[in-house]
Every structure is written in structure tokens, then in C-alpha cells.
Amino acid sequence: MPKWPWRAEQTDGSQTDTTVAQLAREEPTPVTDAVCDGPPDVGAGVIAPVTLLRVAEALEQLEIRYLTDGDGSLLALWERHAVLFALEGPSDEILVVRARPHATVPPDWADRSYRVVNEWNHTRRFYKAYVGDPTDRGQLPIYAEMQVPLLSGAHPELIAELVDCAAVVAMGFVDWLHDEGALL
Numbered sequence: 001m002p003k004w005p006w007r008a009e010q011t012d013g014s015q016t017d018t019t020v021a022q023l024a025r026e027e028p029t030p031v032t033d034a035v036c037d038g039p040p041d042v043g044a045g046v047i048a049p050v051t052l053l054r055v056a057e058a059l060e061q062l063e064i065r066y067l068t069d070g071d072g073s074l075l076a077l078w079e080r081h082a083v084l085f086a087l088e089g090p091s092d093e094i095l096v097v098r099a100r101p102h103a104t105v106p107p108d109w110a111d112r113s114y115r116v117v118n119e120w121n122h123t124r125r126f127y128k129a130y131v132g133d134p135t136d137r138g139q140l141p142i143y144a145e146m147q148v149p150l151l152s153g154a155h156p157e158l159i160a161e162l163v164d165c166a167a168v169v170a171m172g173f174v175d176w177l178h179d180e181g182a183l184l
Contacts, residue, residue, distance in 0.1 A: 045155030045156035045157050045158075046155060047152070047153045047154060047155050048153050048154075048155075049093075049150075049153050050087065050093070050095055050150045050153065050154050050159060051087070051092075052072055052073065052074060052085070052086075052087060054156065054159055055074060055085050055087075055095070055159060055163060056068075056074055057156070057159075058156065058159045058160040058162075058163040058164075059074065059076060059085070059163060061160055062160065062163060062164055062167070064076050064163070064167055065077070066085075071086070073085065073086040074086075076167065078170075078171065078174075080101055080102055080103070080174050080178070081099055081100060081101045081102060081170060081171070081173075081174040082099070082100055082102070083097060083098070083099045083100075083166060083167060083170045084096075084097070084098045084099075084100075085097055085163070085166075086098070088147075089149070091151065093149060093150055093151040094147050094148065094149050094150070095147070095148045095150055095159075095162065096145065096146075096147050097127075097145065097146045097147075097148075097162075097163075097166040097170075098143055098144070098145045098146075099127065099143065099144040099145070099166075099169075099170035099173060099174070100132075100141055100142070100143050100144075101141075101142055101174045101177060101184055103184040104135060104137075104139035104140055104141050104142070105131075105139060105140040105141075105142060105183060105184070106139060106140070107134060107138055107139070107140060109140070109183070110131070110140060112183065113131045113140055113142065113183060114131055116177070116181045116182075116183045117129045117130060117131055117142065119181070120144075120173065120176065120177075120181065124173075126146060126165065126169045127144035127145065127146050127166075127169050127170065127173055128144065128145060128146070129142065129143065129144040129145075129173065130142075130143055130144075130145070131143075142177060142183070142184070144169075144170065144173045146166060146169075148162060
């Protein structure tokens with residue numbers, strides 16, 4: 001197998017005795033997709049910066065009831081858990097979705113909590129879970145979090161899809177903690 005030099009010159013500036021031939025390059029042929037040929041759909045969303053107002057619109061579209069806290073973050077409540085929707089980062093460009101079951105874990109179950117959370121993280125794609133700092137009562141909260149950087153913006157359909165995914169996976173996470181995880 002021939003050895004190819006990494007660069008045509010040595011580090012001292014002298015030329016190597018081997019060269020790499022430049023192959024003739026063809027201009028890329030633009031490929032068009034039939035879907036892209038026509039005008040955009042009338043209902044197609046426009047890409048715009050992600051704001052909590054747009055996240056709230058997605059929650060309303062999905063018929064998910066929510067509250068607004070003092071920071072403007074959105075809190076959706078279910079029977080066994082809550083999901084916080086917030087924007088973080090220097091330009092509020094990161095959509096943070098944090099789920100927390102209402103139930104907590106006693107401190108003597110800390111080792112079991114870490115094992116269960118690690119199992120979730122190992123076997124699941126969305127929401128990475130962690131054991132939080134002890135509460136005022138000494139109990140351990142369990143969190144699941146998803147962060148999506150959206151500096152370039154997003155269209156309404158993507159925001160709705162992210163919110164829907166977050167709600168469904170949060171419910172699955174809490175159900176899993178109560179059933180298979182046997183933690184709560």
C-alpha cells in the first residue's frame with residue numbers, strides 16, 4: 001500500500017520527493033427534488049427566533065395547559081409530574097425542557113436512584129435523567145432534561161414537534177420510574 005504524505009512540503013520548507021496528483025474535478029451537478037420545485041405550502045411556517053411565546057402557542061395547539069412563573073418560563077402540570085419549558089443561554093437560544101416527577105426519593109435510596117437513572121440514560125435516547133440535590137426535607141428529586149440549541153430559529157411545526165416529544169417522553173419517563181424502574 002503506498003504511503004501518501006500529509007502535505008506537499010516538509011516542515012523545513014523543502015519539497016518532498018513524492019507528490020499527490022490532483023484529480024480533475026467536475027462541477028457538481030445541482031440535484032433538484034420534485035418536492036422543492038413547487039411553491040411553498042400556504043400553511044408552511046416561517047423560521048423565526050424561538051421565544052417562550054412561540055412555545056406557549058405550541059402548548060396551546062397541543063392542548064397542554066400550563067402556568068407561567070415569575071421568570072416567564074412555562075410550567076405544564078400532570079398528575080404525577082411537571083415539565084418546565086425555558087430558554088437559556090447568552091441569547092436565550094437554547095430550549096430547555098426539564099421534567100420532574102412530583103414524588104421524591106429518600107436519601108437512603110441514593111445508590112438505587114443513581115443506578116435507575118443510569119439505566120434510563122443507557123437505554124433511552126431522549127431526556128437525560130439525573131438525581132438532583134437534596135430538597136429542604138432531605139429528599140432526592142429526579143429530573144429528566146432535554147436541551148436543544150436553536151440559535152438559527154425554528155418554524156412553528158418544529159417547535160410543536162419538540163414540545164409534543166417532550167411531553168410524551170416525560171410521561172413515559174415518569175411511568176417508567178413508577179413501573180420498571182421501581183424507584184417511585
